[in-house]
Amino acid sequence: MRQVKNLMKYRFLLLELVKKDIKLKYRRSYLGIVWTLLEPLLTMIVLTVVFSGLYGKADHTFPVYILTGRLLYTFFANSTKAATKSIRSNAAMIKKVYVPKYIYPIATTLSNYVIFLISLVVLVIVSLVLGVYPTLYIVEAVVPLMIVLVMTVGVGLCLSTMAVFFRDMEYLWGVILTLVMYCSAIFYEPDRVLRQGYGWILDLNPLYAVIVNFRNAVFGHPLELFSLYYSAGFALATLLLGVFLFYRKQDKFILNI
Amino acid sequence: MSKTVLKVDQVGMKFNLNSEKVDDLKDYIIKFLKHQLMYKEFWALKDVSFEVQQGERVGILGLNGAGKSTLLKVVAGVLKPTEGSVEIKGSIVPLLELGAGFDKQYTGRENIFLYGAMLGHSKEFIREKYEEIIEFSELGDFIDVPVKNYSSGMKSRLGFSIATVVEPDILILDEVLSVGDAKFRKKSEKKIMSMIEKNVTVLFVSHSLEQVRRVCNKAILLEKGHIIAQGEIEEVAAVYESKLL
Secondary structure, three states, X not given: OHHHHHHHXXXXXXXXXXXXXXXXXXXXXXXXXXXXXXXXXHHHHHHHHHHHXXXXXXXXXXXXXXXXXXXXXXXXXXXXXHHHHHHHHOXXXXXXXXXXXXXXXXXXHHHHHHHHHHHHHHHHHHHHHOOOOOOHHHHHHHHHHHHHHHHHHHHHHHHHHHHHHOOHHHHHHHHHHHHHHHOOOOOOOOHHHHHOOOHHHHHHOHHHHHHHHHHHHHHOOOOOHHHHHHHHHHHHHXXXXXXXXXXXXXXXXXXXX | OOOEEEEEEEEEEEEEEEOOOOOOHHHHHHHHHOOOOOEEEEEEEEEEEEEEEOOOEEEEEOOOOOOHHHHHHHHXXXXXXXXXXXXXXXXXXXXXXXXOOOOOOOEHHHHHHHHHHHOOOOHHHHHHHHHHHHHHHOOHHHHHOEHHHOOHHHHHHHHHHHHOOOOOOEEEEXXXXXXXXXXXXXXXXXXXXXXXXXXXXXXXXXXXXXHHHHHOOEEEEEEOOEEEEEEEHHHHHHHHHHHHO
């Protein structure tokens, strides 16, 4: 009950921190917020040129395939990286003013989520241009989009706690993220991996499970149930673990930053 | 009868001073396996108990390292005490190192909202007090300049103006009456005095005994984390002065 009251009291701070993150991210760049759209579009073009050239494929919807995976991965990677650093980069404030500390990792995740949602505009435009028209299944997209948010908050809470005590986490997580990227079938189609008998790697990756269902929604297929349950379960488990770790250790933060 | 607004009960604050700082995983695991994770314990505060009644102005005296700032941080809720408890009735505004919550890339204007939010104010409240803050800080056109270009005096002035725009029940002051130039110092002291007249409870840390005498009517003397004297300001000040000799 006290926690809820606290959150109500500090919801304006949460809003201010989210706004600050977004405002400062693009301040002093000429194109500003346009980069939110331009950056994924340009990377999509690069990846499409490289990988469709490599595989010699002529599937004209391949850019949509890449974009769905990449947008989700970028959101997950950027948020968790920022959350890992969030306690240390706000050390000056944590030492001086009492504010519920979970607000810092959550604010960075939310600001990245807002940027992610804006960048979905690119996906809409590219899909329409390439003839991937929305069906009724597009409504399902809400489900993986919620799951990825919960998962990212959970992972972010875990990482931000660990990084206070072991700064190595920041570097280690960068390496793990690269691994996650290659195991998420962002710019290749999973058949290749399946044919080689490595399908279990994809099955184990909860982020891939989210991407699969997001793609299903965009391309007009029903949700795949195994992926749905697996990613939802994983998201909930990491959230609970994150909250647990954070609450147990938060009073020790100030002694280590 | 006056009521107790702050009750500090048997508070102890323990820090671990590592003889070598271990903050990477490899070292930690190696040392853990070898049972070499030794911490030197250090009690910055031990068995500190006192009560403050509404309207009292309590000076906290002590030499460097006596635990004054640690005590204020415990009261402000920034540090959680290792043992004991702190009970507070009413709102509390800590003025510890002004401007620490500012974002350097943000302008003064944007920082007013950010810092205000951090102190737990609502958007409407800050909007309402906005002009008053800018006027008191005397920043003029600098309000739209990023804070990284501010002088330290300007930063403290803005911090002071934001923090004192509310009338809290308890005000915590840590060496803040030395901000800005002589003119602003006078102005800020006047502001604090006017708050005191409105029956605000004050916890005050300063190295200037003369300033403490002027502001406070009660005092606590700390030495190595223990309270060695508390009571009326003159009595405690006498003990403190005898320590200085």
